[in-house]
Each structure stands twice: as structure tokens, then as C-alpha cells.
Amino acid sequence: MLTVSSIVGGFWLQQRFGSPPNPYAQLGGDFTLMSASGPVSLSDYRGKVVMLFFGFTSCPDVCPTDLSRMSAVFNALNPGEVEKVAGLFVSVDPERDTPIQVSEYAAFFDKRITGVTGSPDEVAAVARQFYVLYNKVDQPNSAIGYTIDHSASTYLIDTKGEVIQLIKHDESVQTMVQAVRDVLAR
């Protein structure tokens, strides 16, 4: 896990690519997972800026916070901008979350957010593509049973499917709105 963390820390990227114009150029790529209404691929959203977040539906606080922020971003954009922006929520808890549950959960926060998941292997593959960390941790001292520690950044993906920016969990709605507009203007 530590090795993967240092990769995300940028060490590996820096060493391998020096100072590339887009430090996230090697992250991401297309994937296909399942929503309540069938398969969804990242490439379905070509021409749109995608806000991509990884979490799970029994996530008590972090995921609601980030999905609510995504909703607030949609609300802050003007109608012309909203048409060119999509929200995607990937569950990294395929043991508990079905595609229907994930889709309903995401839509509860905002109908413009699509919730998807897949088999444990498919989800793990997508997480690797994006260097998303997640780790199931038993909580013996809590009635919650187990929780999933997970990366909490939102990926901003441009109209060509490239990761442009990672928005940290504690960034404000305003910062994220501006970042989305910057990517739209590219």
C-alpha cells in the first residue's frame, strides 16, 4: 500500500516523465462498468468534462460530502455549461453495492450523477488505472462492522477523456466550479 501511495504522491510520475505538461497524462483511460440502466463507458462522455469520484454507498460521510459538492457544482454552472459536464460515481465496494444501488445512491444526490460498479476484479482494474487507493478495514470497536478507507479526490477529465486535475476532498465548491470552467475552456 505504501508503494502505491508514493506513486500517487507523484514520485514515480516525476521520475519517469520529468516535468510533463500534464502530470496526470498517464492516469486514467477508458473503462466500462455497470449502471442500473446498463453498461457505461468513460468514452460515452467524449465531448463532456467528467467529474469522477470513487466511493461506496454505505460511506457515511466522505461520499455524501463529495457527491453533494458535485451537485453544488452542477447547480453553480450555467445551463450551457451543465450540458457539457457529467458526473460519475464508481463504487469500490462491489461486495455490498449492486449497480442498481449505486445508481440510485448517486441519483439521490443529483440526477446528473451516474453511479456504476462491476465485479471486484473490474473495479480493481479501474482503480489501478486511476491510482485510486481503497482498503477494506474491519472496525472491531464499532457497530459499523467494516469501513473502506479510500482516496477522496475528484478527477476532472476533459472532453477527450484525459485526466486534467485532481480536486482534493477539502477544496471548496467555488474552487471546483472554477476548475471545471478551466477544463471546459481548454
Add this chain to the structure above:
Amino acid sequence: MNRVTLFVALITCLSGFPALASTLEVHAPVVRMVPPGQMVSAAFLNLHNSGPRPRSLIAAHSDVADAVELHNHIMEEGMMKMRRVDAIPVPSYGEVALKPSGFHIMLIGLTRNLKPGDQVTIELEFADSERLPVIAVVKMVGSEKDHSDHSE
């Protein structure tokens, strides 16, 4: 210290608990609205301590969930980690915010579906055995839907 001050101090000591109770105030208590069928939610509030002694929130109780626990979030190894805590300190003449991504009251195993505007009674328990009842309102937290008109 003159005799009158001493007398007042003595009375204050004897009346003990009411004096303590008045030093804690709760502001903006809310319970996070979650999708129907969701088994967990969280309560957030600001705890203000106007007294000279640091206080310690050690438990919370409510019939809205099977288990009510105090939790915190930490960012570690690039991941958000939620962990149970034994206590949440409330500094003297200060306050602590229970808020998204920080300290919060976990409601695990919700006993009913929450609806926006519902009132949930939560009792806060402090280390000195003071108990403080709080009525929290269920609402969407963080989406700022009500403020969308104020955006540029």
C-alpha cells in the same frame, strides 16, 4: 477575596450542576439526509463551551439508530479513514465543530427512514456526566441547493 465573594463562590459550588450546564451550548445541530434504505447517517453540530474548564463529549444517544458513536476522519496514506474515537474535546472558552470530514456523531442502523425537516432527538453525554438533549433537523448537507441562485 472578601466575604461576599467567598459566599457567592460557595453558593456557585453548591449549586454545581446548573452552573456547569449553562457553560455548554449547541449550535446548528443537523442530521444528514441519506437515501431511503440507507443504514447509516451522521449528525453534525457546533459545541460551544463558555466555561473555564475543558469538557469532553464521550457519548451520544438517540433512538433514531441502533448504535450511536463518535467518529473522526483522518487523511492518511492518501486515503480518508474514518475511525471511532472515545471522546471529542471541547476546549475551555472555545468550541469544537462536528462537521463533514471531521468529528461527527455516527448513526448506525437507522431505525426509520429520514425525511428532510424531521426532528431527531440526540442526547450528548459528557465526561463529568452532564447530559445535554439536542434536537437536530434532518437536511441535505453540503449541496447548497438553496443557494444556487446566488452563484454568478
